[in-house]
Amino acid sequence: xxxxxxxxxxxxxxxxxxxxxxxxxxxxxxxxxxxxxxxxxxxxxxxxxxxxxxxxxxxxxxxxxxxxxxxxxxxxxxxxxxxxxxxxxxxxxxxxxxxxxxxxxxxxxxxxxxxxxxxxxxxxxxxxxxxxxxxxxxxxxxxxxxxxxxxxxxxxxxxxxxxxxxxxxxxxxxxxxxxxxxxxxxxxxxxxxxxxxxxxxxxxxxxxxxxxxxxxxxxxxxxxxxxxxxxxxxxxxxxxxxxxxxxxxxxxxxxxxxxxxxxxxxxxxxxxxxxxxxxxxxxxxxxxxxxxxxxxxxxxxxxxxxxxxxxxxxxxxxxxxxxxxxxxxxxxxxxxxxxxxxxxxxxxxxxxxxxxxxxxxxxxxxxxxxxxxxxxxxxxxxxxxxxxxxxxxxxxxxxxxxxxxxxxxxxxxxxxxxxxxxxxxxxxxxxxxxxxxxxxxxxxxxxxxxxxxxxxxxxxxxxxxxxxxxxxxxxxxxxxxxxxxxxxxxxxxxxxxxxxxxxxxxxxxxxxxxxxxxxxxxxxxxxxxxxxxxxxxxxxxxxxxxxxxxxxxxxxxxxxxxxxxxxxxxxxxxxxxxxxxxxxxxxxxxxxxxxxxxxxxxxxxxxxxxxxxxxxxxxxxxxxxxxxxxxxxxxxxxxxxxxxxx
Amino acid sequence: xxxxxxxxxxxxxxxxxxxxxxxxxxxxxxxxxxxxxxxxxxxxxxxxxxxxxxxxxxxxxxxxxxxxxxxxxxxxxxxxxxxxxxxxxxxxxxxxxxxxxxxxxxxxxxxxxxxxxxxxxxxxxxxxxxxxxxxxxxxxxxxxxxxxxxxxxxxxxxxxxxxxxxxxxxxxxxxxxxxxxxxxxxxxxxxxxxxxxxxxxxxxxxxxxxxxxxxxxxxxxxxxxxxxxxxxxxxxxxxxxxxxxxxxxxxxx
Numbered sequence: 001x002x003x004x005x006x007x008x009x010x011x012x013x014x015x016x017x018x019x020x021x022x023x024x025x026x027x028x029x030x031x032x033x034x035x036x037x038x039x040x041x042x043x044x045x046x047x048x049x050x051x052x053x054x055x056x057x058x059x060x061x062x063x064x065x066x067x068x069x070x071x072x073x074x075x076x077x078x079x080x081x082x083x084x085x086x087x088x089x090x091x092x093x094x095x096x097x098x099x100x101x102x103x104x105x106x107x108x109x110x111x112x113x114x115x116x117x118x119x120x121x122x123x124x125x126x127x128x129x130x131x132x133x134x135x136x137x138x139x140x141x142x143x144x145x146x147x148x149x150x151x152x153x154x155x156x157x158x159x160x161x162x163x164x165x166x167x168x169x170x171x172x173x174x175x176x177x178x179x180x181x182x183x184x185x186x187x188x189x190x191x192x193x194x195x196x197x198x199x200x201x202x203x204x205x206x207x208x209x210x211x212x213x214x215x216x217x218x219x220x221x222x223x224x225x226x227x228x229x230x231x232x233x234x235x236x237x238x239x240x241x242x243x244x245x246x247x248x249x250x251x252x253x254x255x256x257x258x259x260x261x262x263x264x265x266x267x268x269x270x271x272x273x274x275x276x277x278x279x280x281x282x283x284x285x286x287x288x289x290x291x292x293x294x295x296x297x298x299x300x301x302x303x304x305x306x307x308x309x310x311x312x313x314x315x316x317x318x319x320x321x322x323x324x325x326x327x328x329x330x331x332x333x334x335x336x337x338x339x340x341x342x343x344x345x346x347x348x349x350x351x352x353x354x355x356x357x358x359x360x361x362x363x364x365x366x367x368x369x370x371x372x373x374x375x376x377x378x379x380x381x382x383x384x385x386x387x388x389x390x391x392x393x394x395x396x397x398x399x400x401x402x403x404x405x406x407x408x409x410x411x412x413x414x415x416x417x418x419x420x421x422x423x424x425x426x427x428x429x430x431x432x433x434x435x436x437x438x439x440x441x442x443x444x445x446x447x448x449x450x451x452x453x454x455x456x457x458x459x460x461x462x463x464x465x466x467x468x469x470x471x472x473x474x475x476x477x478x479x480x481x482x483x484x485x486x487x488x489x490x491x492x493x494x495x496x497x498x499x500x501x502x503x504x505x506x507x508x509x510x511x512x513x514x515x516x517x518x519x520x521x522x523x524x525x526x527x528x529x530x531x532x533x534x535x536x537x538x539x540x541x542x543x544x545x546x547x548x549x550x551x552x553x554x555x556x557x558x559x560x561x562x563x564x565x566x567x568x569x570x571x572x573x574x575x576x577x578x579x580x581x582x583x584x585x586x587x588x589x590x591x592x593x594x595x596x597x598x599x600x601x602x603x604x605x606x607x608x609x610x611x612x613x614x615x616x617x618x619x620x621x622x623x624x625x626x627x628x629x630x631x632x633x634x635x636x637x638x639x640x641x642x643x644x645x646x
Numbered sequence: 647x648x649x650x651x652x653x654x655x656x657x658x659x660x661x662x663x664x665x666x667x668x669x670x671x672x673x674x675x676x677x678x679x680x681x682x683x684x685x686x687x688x689x690x691x692x693x694x695x696x697x698x699x700x701x702x703x704x705x706x707x708x709x710x711x712x713x714x715x716x717x718x719x720x721x722x723x724x725x726x727x728x729x730x731x732x733x734x735x736x737x738x739x740x741x742x743x744x745x746x747x748x749x750x751x752x753x754x755x756x757x758x759x760x761x762x763x764x765x766x767x768x769x770x771x772x773x774x775x776x777x778x779x780x781x782x783x784x785x786x787x788x789x790x791x792x793x794x795x796x797x798x799x800x801x802x803x804x805x806x807x808x809x810x811x812x813x814x815x816x817x818x819x820x821x822x823x824x825x826x827x828x829x830x831x832x833x834x835x836x837x838x839x840x841x842x843x844x845x846x847x848x849x850x851x852x853x854x855x856x857x858x859x860x861x862x863x864x865x866x867x868x869x870x871x872x873x874x875x876x877x878x879x880x881x882x883x884x885x886x887x888x889x890x891x892x893x894x895x896x897x898x899x
Binding site: 048051052055066067068069070071073075076085087120123124125126127128129130131132134135136137138139140141142143159160162164165166169172173174176177179180186188211238240241242274275277278279280282283387388391392394457458506508550552553557558560561 | 660661677679680681683684685687688691693694695697698699700702704705706707708709710711712713714727729730734736738759760763765766767769770773774775777778779780781782783784785786787788789790791793794795796797800801803804807808810811834835838840841
C-alpha cells in the first residue's frame with residue numbers, strides 16, 4: 001500500500017495556509033517568462049488559473065474545446081457562491097463555513113483543504129467585485145445574500161439566477177486581459193487528447209485542433225487539468241453536452257490516482273424527463289428552495305389523478321398535501337442538503353406518489369411565497385428561472401407548481417491531489433471539479449463556484465510557483481522528444497481506428513446504453529448485486545463499442561462525431577471504475593447510498609470505523625483490475641457525527 | 647398525440663471554401679416536447695445510419711446560457727420565439743406539415759467553418775482590447791462592501807452583463823454590426839465605479855477593433871434588440887456612443 005504524501009503543512013488548522021505561503025518557494029519574475037504552463041479548461045478554475053499565472057508572468061497556454069473560453073460550463077451555475085463574509089451578522093465565520101462544508105460532505109473530505117477553501121472565500125468576493133461582477137445588491141448599495149441548502153446562515157452571494165455566468169465572465173475578462181498582453185496564448189476548439197510525461201514528470205499534451213483535425217504537440221513545465229466533472233457518464237445530466245472526462249481520464253491512465261469516483265451529486269430540483277429523445281436535463285436552481293415548498297399529495301389516488309391529467313396541483317386541498325421535507329426534517333425543512341432532498345423525492349415517488357406520467361416528479365410550489373412577498377418580489381428573485389421553466393415545459397410556475405425530479409449534476413470524485421493540488425504525477429495539477437479534494441461525499445450548494453475560483457485565483461499561483469522553482473534551469477521542453485512522438489502516435493492510431501472501423505452503431509447509441517446502466521445501478525441508490533451486474537454490462541458495452549462504433553466523415557476536418565467517440569470511449573472505462581469504487585465502499589455517505597447500509601428511517605448510514613478514507617485508484621493496465629489505495633482521513637478539529645438535519 | 651411531419655431545408659457547407667447549398671430532409675413523428683436541437687439529433691442519427699455526414703452545429707449547455715447555439719431558423723436568429731436561444735426552442739412552436747429553413751449566422755466577420763458552425767472569435771478579439779477592468783487577481787483588493795453601489799446601477803450593469811455572446815445581434819443586422827454586443831460590455835463596466843476609470847479608453851479601443859474586424863455600422867434599425875435572446879437593450883448603444891464621443895474628443899489618436 002502506498003503511503004500517501006498529502007503535503008499538508010504542520011501546525012494548527014487555521015495557520016496552515018499562512019505558513020504554507022510564507023514557506024513556499026518563488027520564481028523570480030525574469031525566470032517566469034521562460035517557464036511554460038498548460039491549462040486545460042477555461043471554466044472558473046481553469047480560466048482563473050490561466051489568468052492568474054499569466055498575470056504573474058508565466059508563459060501560459062490555455063486550451064478549451066468550445067469556440068470561446070467564455071462558454072465553459074461554469075457559466076450555467078445559477079444560484080450563487082458561498083463566502084464567509086458574515087455581512088448579515090448571523091454568526092458566520094471561516095470556521096463555520098469550514099465546519100458546514102465538512103459536515104455537508106458527510107465527513108469524507110480533508111480538513112486542511114476545506115479550511116483553506118473557507119479561508120480564501122472572502123477574498124473571492126472582494127476580487128470579483130473589483131473585476132466588476134455585478135452581484136445582487138440591497139437598496140443601501142451593499143451586497144445581498146441568500147440562504148442555501150445545508151446551512152443556517154445567509155452567506156451566498158448571487159447575481160439573480162446567473163451567478164455562474166457573471167463569475168465566469170469575470171474570469172474570462174481577466175483571461176482576455178492576459179491574452180491581450182501576450183502572457184496567455186489561447187487555443188479555442190482544441191481537445192486535449194493525451195498527457196506527455198518525460199522522466200516521470202508531466203511535460204506537455206497532445207491536442208487536436210477541432211477545426212482542421214490536426215494533431216498538435218504542446219510542451220510545458222507543468223500541466224493543469226481543470227476540465228470539470230464527469231456527470232455525462234450518465235448520458236443524461238445537467239452538464240453541457242460537451243462536458244467530458246477525457247483530460248482527467250488521461251491523467252489517470254498516465255499515473256495520477258483517481259479518487260472517490262462513486263461520489264456523484266444528484267441535484268433534487270431538475271425538470272423531469274419527457275421522453276427517449278431527451279438529450280440533457282435542465283436544472284432549476286437550489287435557491288428556489290428558499291421560497292418554494294416541496295410536496296406530493298398525501299393520497300395516492302390524488303397523485304394518480306394528477307398523472308392522468310384529471311386533476312391539477314390546485315385541486316389538492318392544503319390538508320391533503322404532504323410537505324415531506326418539512327415533515328421529516330423540521331429544522332432544515334426544504335433546505336436540507338441535496339443528497340437528502342433527492343433521496344426523499346425518490347422515496348415518495350417509489351412509494352407511488354409521483355405527480356406526472358412517468359411517476360417521477362414532485363411539486364415545487366411558490367404560492368406561499370407569492371402570497372407573502374407578492375409576485376413582483378418573487379419575479380425579482382427568480383424571474384429568469386421561471387421563464388426558463390415555462391419555455392421548456394409550457395407551464396406557468398407563477399400559477400401552477402413546478403414539477404421537479406432529481407438528476408445527476410456534479411461529481412465530487414475526481415483526480416486525487418495533495419494539498420498543493422498536485423496529482424500523483426509530478427508537474428500535473430488538477431483544479432476545480434476535476435479534482436476530488438474539497439467536497440467529500442456531497443457538495444453543498446454554491447460551493448462549486450467557490451472552489452473553482454479559490455483553486456484558480458488563490459491556490460495554484462502559490463503551489464505551482466513552489467513546484468516550478470526547481471525548474472528554472474530546465475529550459476524549454478522540446479516537442480521532438482521521443483515521449484511526444486510516442487504519445488502522438490497513440491492518439492493518431494486511435495483516431496485512425498475510429499475512422500476505419502466499419503461499425504453499425506452511432507456513438508450516441510453506446511453513450512445512452514452506458515448512461516442507462518449507470519443511472520439504474522450506480523445512481524441514486526446502489527447495491528452489491530446491481531453494481532456487480534453493472535460491471536459485467538459495462539464490459540459488454542465496451543467490447544461492442546470497439547467492434548461496432550461507427551464514425552462518419554473524415555479525420556482531418558471538423559468532425560463532431562469523432563470528438564464524441566473519443567470522449568465516450570473514456571466514459572465507458574470510467575463507468576467501470578465508478579462501479580468498482582461504489583462496490584468497495586460498504587457504507588452510505590453523502591451522494592453514495594448503498595441500500596444495504598441505511599438506518600431504520602432510511603437515512604444514510606456511514607461506517608466511520610472502516611471507511612474514513614479517500615479511495616484512490618491506480619491504473620494498472622487496460623485489462624487489469626485497478627489497485628485501491630487508501631488515504632486515511634484524520635479529523636483533528638471536527639468530531640464525526642451522524643449527520644442530522646431533523 | 648401523434649408526432650409532426652416536417653420538411654427541413656438545411657444549409658450544408660463542407661468547410662469555409664465550399665460554396666454551400668440548401669439540402670432538404672423529411673422528418674416524421676416529431677414530438678412537440680422535443681427541443682429543436684433534439685430534433686436535429688434525431689435527424690443526425692438517421693444520417694449516420696445511412697452513412698451520410700451528420701449536420702454540424704454548435705451547441706453545448708442546452709439551457710440558454712453558454713451562447714454556443716447559433717441557427718438562423720425561418721429567417722430569424724434562434725427561431726420564432728422571443729427571448730430564447732435555439733436550444734430552448736421546442737417543437738411545440740411548430741405545426742404538422744411545416745417547412746423549416748435552417749441556416750448559419752451570416753456575417754463577414756463570422757466565417758462558416760462547416761454547415762451551421764461559424765467562427766465567432768472576432769467577439770473574443772473585441773473583449774481582448776479592453777472589455778475588462780484592469781485589476782490583478784490577487785484577492786488583495788478592498789473589502790467588497792467598502793464601496794456601496796446604488797442598486798439601480800448594479801441592476802443596470804447586470805442587465806447588460808447578461809449578454810451571452812451568441813452573435814444573434816450581428817446575424818440579424820443588415821449591416822452585420824456588432825454594436826449591441828460591444829455596447830453591452832461597455833455599459834456593464836461603465837455603469838460600475840470599478841469600470842468607470844477606463845470607460846472612455848475602453849469604448850474607443852473596442853469600437854476601433856469592431857470596425858477593424860469587418861463588422862458594419864449601426865443604422866438604428868433596432869432588429870438586434872428584438873432578436874437578442876437575453877433582451878439586451880438598445881440603450882446600451884446610446885451609452886456607448888456617449889463614452890466613445892467623450893473619448894474621441896479627448897483622444898490624440
